Each structure stands twice: as C-alpha cells, then as structure tokens.
Amino acid sequence: MNKGIVTENLVVFFGNLREGGLLIGPSETADAIAFISAAGLSDRPTVRTGLRAMLAKSRKEQAVFDAAFDTFFVGAETMETRQREILDKASRRQERIETGRDALERYEVSEELAEAFASATEERKEWLKNMLDYAQDGNRNLPLMEAYLKKIASGWLSEEGGVGLEQPDGQDDSLLHKSFASITEEEIPQALRLVEALVRRILLASERRYRRNGRRGMPDLRQTIHRSLRTGGVPLSPAYKKRPRSSRRIVVLCDVSESMVRFSEFALTFITALSRRDGKLRAFIFSEGLAAIGTEDLTHFEKNVHESGLWRRGTDIGGALGALLAERPPAIDAQTLLLVLSDAKTVNRPLAEEMLHEVGSHTREILWLNPERQFSAFAERIATKYAAEHVTMLRCSSIEELARACASAL
Amino acid sequence: MTESIPQIKQSLMEHGYIADEGLCAAIFVARSLDRPLLIEGAAGVGKTQIAKTMAEVLGRPLVRLQCHVGIDETRALCEWNYQKQLLAIQAHASGTGAAGGADAIMESIFSEAFLLERPLLRSIRSEEPVVLLIDELDKTDEEFEAFLLELLAEYQVTIPEIGTIRAVSKPFTVLTSNGARPLSDALRRRCAYAWLDYPDTEKEIAILKTRFPGAEELLVRDVAEAVAELRAQPRIMKKPSIAESIDWLAALEALGAKRLGRLETEATISAVLKGRADIEEGLSPKPVE
Numbered sequence: 001m002n003k004g005i006v007t008e009n010l011v012v013f014f015g016n017l018r019e020g021g022l023l024i025g026p027s028e029t030a031d032a033i034a035f036i037s038a039a040g041l042s043d044r045p046t047v048r049t050g051l052r053a054m055l056a057k058s059r060k061e062q063a064v065f066d067a068a069f070d071t072f073f074v075g076a077e078t079m080e081t082r083q084r085e086i087l088d089k090a091s092r093r094q095e096r097i098e099t100g101r102d103a104l105e106r107y108e109v110s111e112e113l114a115e116a117f118a119s120a121t122e123e124r125k126e127w128l129k130n131m132l133d134y135a136q137d138g139n140r141n142l143p144l145m146e147a148y149l150k151k152i153a154s155g156w157l158s159e160e161g162g163v164g165l166e167q168p169d170g171q172d173d174s175l176l177h178k179s180f181a182s183i184t185e186e187e188i189p190q191a192l193r194l195v196e197a198l199v200r201r202i203l204l205a206s207e208r209r210y211r212r213n214g215r216r217g218m219p220d221l222r223q224t225i226h227r228s229l230r231t232g233g234v235p236l237s238p239a240y241k242k243r244p245r246s247s248r249r250i251v252v253l254c255d256v257s258e259s260m261v262r263f264s265e266f267a268l269t270f271i272t273a274l275s276r277r278d279g280k281l282r283a284f285i286f287s288e289g290l291a292a293i294g295t296e297d298l299t300h301f302e303k304n305v306h307e308s309g310l311w312r313r314g315t316d317i318g319g320a321l322g323a324l325l326a327e328r329p330p331a332i333d334a335q336t337l338l339l340v341l342s343d344a345k346t347v348n349r350p351l352a353e354e355m356l357h358e359v360g361s362h363t364r365e366i367l368w369l370n371p372e373r374q375f376s377a378f379a380e381r382i383a384t385k386y387a388a389e390h391v392t393m394l395r396c397s398s399i400e401e402l403a404r405a406c407a408s409a410l
Numbered sequence: 411m412t413e414s415i416p417q418i419k420q421s422l423m424e425h426g427y428i429a430d431e432g433l434c435a436a437i438f439v440a441r442s443l444d445r446p447l448l449i450e451g452a453a454g455v456g457k458t459q460i461a462k463t464m465a466e467v468l469g470r471p472l473v474r475l476q477c478h479v480g481i482d483e484t485r486a487l488c489e490w491n492y493q494k495q496l497l498a499i500q501a502h503a504s505g506t507g508a509a510g511g512a513d514a515i516m517e518s519i520f521s522e523a524f525l526l527e528r529p530l531l532r533s534i535r536s537e538e539p540v541v542l543l544i545d546e547l548d549k550t551d552e553e554f555e556a557f558l559l560e561l562l563a564e565y566q567v568t569i570p571e572i573g574t575i576r577a578v579s580k581p582f583t584v585l586t587s588n589g590a591r592p593l594s595d596a597l598r599r600r601c602a603y604a605w606l607d608y609p610d611t612e613k614e615i616a617i618l619k620t621r622f623p624g625a626e627e628l629l630v631r632d633v634a635e636a637v638a639e640l641r642a643q644p645r646i647m648k649k650p651s652i653a654e655s656i657d658w659l660a661a662l663e664a665l666g667a668k669r670l671g672r673l674e675t676e677a678t679i680s681a682v683l684k685g686r687a688d689i690e691e692g693l694s695p696k697p698v699e
Contacts, residue, residue, distance in 0.1 A: 023595055031443055038442055046415055049435030057448070057598035059605050189644045196647070200590055234500060236493050299687035 006041065007033060013072050017055060020064040028055055044073070107132045116153030124156065176400045180263045180371050188262075191399060195266060198403045199273040248364070249335050250275050252283040253324065254293070255342035256305045257315045263371040265301045266399065267341045270406045272298060282331060286320035287313040317342060318351030321359045336363045337409070343372045344379035344393075356382065360389045367409050368393040369402065413441070427456070427463040428609075428616045436604035437464070446562045446583035448598065451606035453588055454651020461543035461584035468582060471536070474543045475529040477550045483557055487530045487567055495519040520571040530561060534577035542581040548590040555597055562600050611638050614655060621656050625663060632670035633659045637682065645691045650682045658682040 010032060014024045035050055048069055056065040074082070093115060100114030103125075109117070109132070117128055131149055175183070175191055183191050223239030231237075252271055254264035268283060272295045275281045283293045287310040293301075305311050317340075324331055332338060338359065346352050360366055366386075370379055370393055383393035394409075396402040413421070418434045418441075429437075433449075437460075440447040449457045465472035475486055502515045510518070518524075527535065533542040547555065561567050562585075565577035585601065587593060609617060614634040618625065637655040640646055650658075661678040662670065676693065683692045 023599060025599070028599065031445075035439060035442060039438075045431060046435065049415070049431050050439055053432065053436035053439045053602045053604060054443075057595075057601070057603045059450070062603075062605060186644070189647065193647060234496055236496060238492075297686065 006036060009072075010036070013068070014055075016068045016072060017065065020068055022055060022061050022064060023057075024055060044075075047073070104129075104132065110150060112150060113153045116156045120156055128153075177398045179373060179397045180266060180399075181259070183262070191266070192269065194399055195269055195403075196273070198399070199270060202274060202403065202407045248337055249280045249333070250282070250337050250339065251324070251331055251363075252281065252339045252341065253320060254283060254285045255287070255315055255317075255340075256285045256308075256310050257287050257345075258312055260315075260341070260343060260371070261302060261305055261311075263396075264341045265298065267339075267369055267396065267402055267406075268295065268301065269298050270402060271339060274406055284320070284324065284331070285310055286316075286323075287311075288316050288319065289313075290320045290323040315342070315346045316348060316352075317344070317346040318348050318353075318355045321352070321355035325355070325359060325362065332359065332363050334362070334364060338363045338366045339409070340366060340368045341371075342368070343370055344368070344376060344382060346378070349378055352378075353382075353385075356386060356391065357389065360386065360391055364390070366391045367405075369396045369405055370394065371397050373397045414438070421467045422460075422463055423620075425463045425466045426620045427459060428613055428620065429460070430613070433460070433604045433606065436602045440602040441582065443602070444565075444580060446585055446601045447604065448585045448587070448593070448601035449604050449606055450587045450589055452608065452649065452651070454653045455606040455608060456652055457586040457606055458543065458545055461541055461545075461586075464582060464584065465541040468539075468541060470582070471538065471540045472543060473529050473533040473536075473540045473581070474545060477544065477546045477548075477554075479549055479551070481550050481554055483554075484528070486528055486554070486557075488528050488569065489526045490520070490571075491524045491526050495524055498524070522572065525569075525572075531567065531575070533581040533583075534561070534565060534567065534575065534579075536581075537578055539579035540581045542583045544583065544585045546588060546590075547585050548587040548593065552594065555594055559596060559600065562597070608641055608649065609652065611635055614638065614652070617652060618656065618659050622659055622663060625659060626668050628669055629662060629667060630659065633662065636670055636675070640683065640692055643691065646683065646688050648684055648688055654682045654684075 011029070014029055014032070018024050031054055032051055035054060036047065039046055039050055041047055048066075051069070052062055052065050056062040096115045096118040097111050098114075100116070100118035101109065104114060104117055113128075117125060120128065128149070135149070175187060175194055178187075218241045220239040220241045224235050224237075227237050227239060228235040250271070252268060254260075254268055256264055264285070272281060272283075281295055283295050285291055285293050285305060285308060289310055291308045291310060293304060293308075356366070368382065368391060372379065373395070375383065375393070375395070379393065382391065394401075394405040396405050415431065415434045415438045418437050419429055419431075422429045422434070436447055436449075439445065447460075449460060451457055461474075462472060477486075498519050499515065525531075529542070533540050544558070547558075562583065565580050566574050568574045585597075611631075611634045614637060615630055618630045618634060622630070633655060637650050637658070641649045658678060658681045661681040662674060665674065665677065667674045667678075679689055679692055683689045
C-alpha cells in the first residue's frame with residue numbers, strides 16, 4: 001500500500017464529503033488515516049463501514065457518505081467500464097461534431113454549435129441556418145450573435161442529455177410545511193407521528209426552560225427553618241419550592257364543518273398533548289350546534305364528529321359561542337384561555353361579532369387558530385377590530401405554523 | 411487494536427447479541443481510536459443492550475447514567491456531601507472536630523472526602539476499566555451535553571474546588587439517543603456513530619432463536635413475519651420493538667402455541683402493540699396462518 005497515494009486519495013474523498021455537507025476537520029482526517037493504516041484497504045466493506053462510523057454522524061450523513069464512497073472508491077472492473085463509457089461518449093460526440101460541421105461547412109462554427117446542429121430537429125436546424133446566414137451578412141455584431149447562438153445550442157444539448165437537478169428528498173420537511181387541506185389520507189399517520197414528535201420536543205424545551213432556573217426550584221426558607229428544628233437548628237435538609245401550578249383553564253372550540261374537521265383533529269391532538277400536564281382542558285365541537293367532546297382518546301375524532309350530528313352542517317360561530325356561554329356549570333370564566341379552531345367562514349356574522357365581544361369579556365384571552373393561508377375579509381376584521389379585546393388570530397396553515405402557535409400559547 | 415470486526419461480531423453473538431456489520435465497525439472504530447460510541451435509533455432496537463453486552467464481552471463492570479430532563483453535574487458527576495460538611499463545621503465550632511483555623515476547615519470540607527461520587531466520576535476513578543453507558547442523552551439539555559465534552563474527549567473532568575481529575579482507566583463509553591432532540595455537532599464529532607434500525611425478518615428470527623432456543627421453528631418465523639408486517643403498516647403509531655417481539659414470543663410460548671393463528675394473535679396482541687387504536691389496526695389485517 002503506497003501511503004502517499006492513499007492519503008492523497010483520502011484527502012480528495014474528504015473534500016467530496018465536505019461538499020456533501022459533512023463536517024470533516026483535521027482530526028477526522030487523522031483518525032481516518034490511522035484507521036486505514038490499522039485496518040488496511042484490502043477489505044472494501046470494512047473500509048466502508050469503518051469510515052462511515054467515523055465520519056458520518058447521522059442517518060442523513062450516512063446516506064451522503066454511502067453515495068460518495070460508491071462513486072469514489074470503485075473496483076478495477078467498474079473503473080474499466082467507466083473508462084469505456086467515457087471513451088464511447090467522447091467518440092459519439094466527435095461523430096456528431098463532424099456531422100454538424102459537414103452540414104454547416106460554409107460557416108465557421110464552434111464544436112458546441114456543430115454538435116447541437118447534428119442532434120437538433122429539422123425545424124431547429126432550419127432556424128439555426130437562417131440565424132447563421134443573418135450573422136454572416138457582416139452588418140451585425142458577430143461575436144454577440146455567436147454568443148447568443150452558443151447559449152441556445154447549450155440549452156438544446158442540456159435538453160438532449162436530460163441535465164437537471166435531482167429533487168431533494170425532503171418528505172418530512174414537506175409535510176411539516178404542507179397545508180392541512182393538501183395532506184392526503186395516506187399521509188395522515190405520518191403527519192400525526194410528526195405532531196407527536198413536535199409535542200415531545202416542545203414539552204422538553206419548556207421543561208428545560210423551567211429547570212434552567214435551578215434543579216429543585218428556589219430555596220424555601222420557611223420550610224427549611226421548620227425542618228431544621230428537628231436537628232437542633234442545623235438546616236440538614238434544605239427545602240425547595242415546588243413548581244407553581246397554572247390556574248389557567250383551557251377551552252377548545254373546534255369547527256367541524258367539512259373543510260375544517262382535519263385541521264381541528266390535528267390542532268386538538270396538539271393542544272391536548274401540550275396541556276396534559278395541567279389537566280384542565282375541555283373541548284367542544286361545533287357547526288350549527290355545539291357538543292362537548294372527550295380528549296382522552298382522539299384516535300376516533302372523525303367518527304365521533306360523524307356520530308354527533310354536527311357533520312356536514314353549516315358553521316355558526318355566534319350560535320356556538322352563545323351556547324358555550326350558556327353551559328352549566330360554566331365552561332368559561334376569567335381564568336379561561338379560549339382556543340377557537342376555525343377559518344371564520346360563518347353564517348350570521350353580526351351575531352358572531354356580538355358573541356365574540358361577549359365571550360371576550362368573560363375570558364382571560366381568546367386565541368383563534370385559523371388554517372387559511374389567506375384570511376377572509378371577516379377573519380381580517382376580527383383580527384384587527386378585536387385585537388384590543390384580547391382576541392389574537394394566528395395563521396396555522398401547516399403543522400409547522402400550528403406547532404409554533406401552540407408552543408407560544410401553551 | 412486487539413480485535414477485528416468479524417471477531418467483534420462473533421463475540422457479541424456468543425453473548426446473545428446479533429449485530430450487523432455497521433454496528434460492529436462502529437464498535438471497532440470506537441475501540442481502536444478510544445472514542446465514545448454514539449448509537450441512535452428508534453426505541454427498542456437494542457441500543458442499551460449493546461452497552462450491557464459489551465460489558466459482558468470485555469468482562470468489565472457496567473456503570474450506567476440514565477439521563478432525564480433537568481439532569482446536571484450533581485446527579486451525573488459528583489455532589490458535595492452537604493450534611494457531612496455541616497456536621498464537620500458544627501464539630502469544628504464545638505471544638506470536637508479536626509484542629510486548625512477557619513481556613514483549615516474550609517479546605518477540609520472541600521476535599522475529596524466530602525465528595526459524593528456519581529456515575530461519571532465513578533467511571534473514570536475506577537481502577538478497573540468499566541463500560542460507561544450514558545443512556546437517552548437526548549433527554550438532557552444542551553448545557554449538560556456541553557459539560558460532557560471534556561469527559562468524552564479528554565477523559566477528564568474539572569471540579570472547580572478540587573481541580574482536574576484525570577481518568578485512572580479509560581472507560582468504553584456508549585451514548586444512546588432516541589432523537590427527541592438533535593445532538594450537537596461538537597458531541598457527534600467526538601464519537602464513532604451507528605444507527606440501529608429495526609431488524610429484517612431473518613435477523614429477527616436469529617434474535618428470537620437466541621432468546622428462545624427451544625421455541626418452535628414455525629412459530630418463531632410466524633412471529634418475526636407478523637412483527638415485520640405490523641412495522642410496515644403506516645397506521646400503526648407505536649411500531650413494535652425487538653423487546654416487544656421477544657415478549658410476544660414469550661407470551662405465545664407460555665400459552666403453548668405451535669403456530670400464530672387468529673386466536674393466538676387476539677389473545678396475545680397486547681404483548682406487541684400498546685394502545686387501543688394500534689391493536690384495532692393490528693387485528694384488522696389477516697394474521698399469518
């Protein structure tokens with residue numbers, strides 16, 4: 001094994017990996033060379049898996065590594081095949097150039113133009129000949145015309161060779177940013193898993209924010225002194241304050257008209273999971289009427305909506321808010337955060353506005369999660385007119401926007 | 411370097427762990443270069459088990475640090491024995507403690523005698539080299555991860571009141587993560603990396619046979635194929651892990667089943683699927699006959 005060549009090859013390979021987004025520093029380079037020196041190069045799978053374990057530090061990076069490795073380290077047979085392919089390709093190109101030059105012998109054309117002419121359709125050939133005649137008149141700016149024709153020819157060759165960028169595989173990301181309306185039936189389980197993962201992440205982050213202030217909360221002096229009496233005034237067991245419990249109650253009002261039921265299901269899953277710690281959540285579904293819904297098991301949300309008799313009925317936000325106010329025992333009070341999940345497309349808008357004002361005066365805050373990318377005129381009106389009355393309308397057209405809204409509100 | 415990748419594979423197999431080439435190569439790299447081994451993958455694919463098996467293979471004690479939200483150096487590294495310090499101060503004040511002035515007592519209560527050792531410190535102060543398992547690192551916060559860097563890269567820790575403590579013996583460190591949050595590049599680059607996926611049917615059969623050498627061949631295959639089918643169903647939210655397929659086979663063995671039919675599936679499905687919706691979904695397709 002020629003160490004110099006091996007090192008040189010590895011350095012080029014690492015350059016390719018860096019271009020693929022892997023973080024390869026001098027220490028990784030030194031490690032890889034140490035590994036190759038120890039394990040040798042004779043066993044390709046060992047080199048591949050060993051270098052991958054050392055250099056690729058996530059599943060995505062492993063895929064980049066595998067592709068780069070397979071392209072870079074090839075066996076003698078593959079190398080010969082590739083060389084043959086390159087030579088074949090070059091000879092075919094040369095043939096095309098010669099054919100093109102023969103056909104355009106009275107013009108001085110570049111290789112690229114001749115090649116493009118040879119592979120072009122009859123219509124394009126005619127057009128190119130006309131353009132060349134025009135350029136050769138001598139009255140035009142010839143270099144400019146040549147550059148123009150070269151660009152056109154390059155475009156034709158790209159079409160020919162199918163040159164284009166591969167679409168990145170961003171399925172998860174696309175689901176994160178996809179509008180609720182365009183999530184297909186098949187994608188729902190994956191989207192719900194994404195919601196679960198986001199909930200875990202948000203809960204973990206909020207827990208960390210709290211813990212950052214101190215592992216066990218602030219010292220509780222009163223309790224510490226009280227306990228120290230048992231040990232002759234020596235504070236052997238210091239006491240710490242417990243995490244303050246929120247006195248806030250959350251009420252969710254879900255629009256279950258046909259276009260809204262999927263959004264309501266996702267949003268309610270999110271809100272339920274995020275507020276599980278506090279355990280003070282109540283949910284209602286509405287269309288032309290209002291009905292309470294349990295949040296313990298949301299796996300059959302759509303079925304429950306169908307059975308409630310509210311499915312495929314019109315939306316009456318005013319009526320629903322009125323019914324919510326009339327609930328006994330009261331569903332809302334001054335400690336309530338009311339979450340409205342709706343696109344604000346409602347019948348009887350004056351009543352909706354009136355009841356919104358009424359409910360607003362009974363609750364701490366109203367947060368309206370609207371899945372529409374473009375708010376309707378009525379939604380815009382609510383968002384601006386009632387902002388001063390603690391009504392906040394947030395755009396939640398995708399899982400990502402919904403997660404952000406829920407994380408900030410809850 | 412004392413072993414090769416095939417030797418590692420063989421040793422793990424002898425201790426009941428069926429590992430693929432990628433994992434064995436990562437262990438080989440970690441051992442050769444004295445690096446920690448970072449293993450990521452879904453829950454229940456055998457991440458924690460690899461540390462336990464490596465401890466058996468290497469004949470070392472296993473020191474485990476189970477991470478959780480809010481863990482800090484007092485739980486992971488060491489903590490001052492507050493009660494002992496207070497008693498020493500009381501004893502000194504009453505004249506029954508060690509001789510010396512205030513400076514002496516201050517120096518005394520911040521010495522190693524007053525230190526409560528936690529897993530990380532224990533792993534580097536042990537005379538005998540150990541296998542250190544830092545489990546579910548993704549549950550910790552970024553500050554804790556940064557705190558670990560010194561230990562993982564230099565095999566030393568710094569305690570402000572005492573100074574730097576270097577490892578008496580280097581532990582073989584295994585870090586696991588379920589991906590609840592992405593780990594930092596700084597930590598990743600210090601580790602050899604392996605991703606563990608759910609095993610294919612043949613590997614699952616091999617694992618089940620290792621655990622239940624006397625089990626019916628056909629029953630083992632039925633379970634492995636059924637589990638693979640359940641994992642492939644997109645509507646099943648909590649995919650069955652290897653541990654759950656082992657539990658399923660154990661339940662079937664306890665029932666004296668010879669094959670996995672409809673009745674056996676209905677009776678034991680709760681061993682492999684956890685959640686009402688998943689069980690309903692799992693029972694809806696025709697089970698393996």
